[in-house]
């Protein structure tokens with residue numbers, strides 16, 4: 120199973136700008152600078168598909184990419200939706216409120232969303248905003264896959280205990296998939312994320 124094609128389709132700030140069609144959507148969210156663009160580029164094996172931001176917190180649009188996944192004879196197109204980062208220290212209260220309105224509109228209006236990948240930095244305990252967003256998503260019955268990013272930045276032997284801290288702090292639901300440790304540097308966890316996507320698409 121792999122991504123064989125990835126194209127940028129559209130950016131949107133509101134519902135009527137979402138691309139048309141019946142394609143399944145998989146969304147990616149996380150705090151600004153968590154490594155979301157790097158993860159998207161790694162999944163698609165396309166350098167520069169999603170912009171690696173030098174000014175975190177700037178991208179306040181939903182970005183839609185059309186991806187083609189292939190396994191054997193089976194080819195499945197879907198939208199990868201890159202949501203704006205949350206919790207950037209320098210965005211004030213109004214920007215945060217705007218973020219949540221934005222995301223709520225997306226969640227309420229998108230009937231095609233099947234999975235949200237929430238990215239959390241593996242190095243530190245989750246921030247309050249990470250916990251809040253996870254809680255918000257799960258109370259709205261969204262299937263969430265938590266991905267712990269930048270796994271290459273901590274010693275291999277400590278990955279397990281860091282994942283455990285994240286699991287406890289966000290109160291990972293009993294039915295949830297285990298958290299995946301990911302690194303855009305060395306590709307760790309890439310196959311696992313693709314596997315989760317594959318299982319969702321084949322359902």
Ligand code: GDP
Nearest residue numbers: 151152153154155156157171172269302303304
């Ligand atoms: P975004 O704001 O969430 O889209 O984050 P970016 O993908 O732009 O990454 C933010 C910074 O973290 C950049 O300097 C990246 O090079 C770095 N980064 C992202 N992922 C990784 C990773 O897996 N390992 C390491 N060592 N650095 C990473």
